[in-house]
Amino acid sequence: MLKISGVSIIMSCYNAEKWLVDNIKSVLNQDYKNFEFIIVNDGSIDSTSQILEKFSKQDHRIKVFNQKNIGLTKSLNFAISQAKYDWIARIDADDLCSRKRLSTQV
Numbered sequence: 001m002l003k004i005s006g007v008s009i010i011m012s013c014y015n016a017e018k019w020l021v022d023n024i025k026s027v028l029n030q031d032y033k034n035f036e037f038i039i040v041n042d043g044s045i046d047s048t049s050q051i052l053e054k055f056s057k058q059d060h061r062i063k064v065f066n067q068k069n070i071g072l073t074k075s076l077n078f079a080i081s082q083a084k085y086d087w088i089a090r091i092d093a094d095d096l097c098s099r100k101r102l103s104t105q106v
Helices: 017-028 048-058 072-082 101-105
Strands: 007-013 035-042 062-067 087-090
Touching: 007 017, 007 072, 007 101, 017 035, 017 048, 035 048, 035 072, 048 062, 062 072, 087 101
Parallel strands: 007 035, 007 087, 035 062
Antiparallel strands: none
């Protein structure tokens, strides 16, 4: 049986202020707890960076990277390069996770 040490959840966001709070809460509310949440702020000009900063101070599993806008694909590739776990789960900034998403996938 394959042993999974943890999951790196990756997300890129650009001007996602209206979805971020619910999105991040849905990730943090997972019943599977061994994960890191890597969020790339891809040059947002709204309040995205302030929201991300607030959440990253509240939960050590959130790792935020701010960068100039380079697009979704390059941002996600960067996020993967920062991942500490072999298993990757991806979420978009305007999506929500069901509470059992990770445990079901693992």
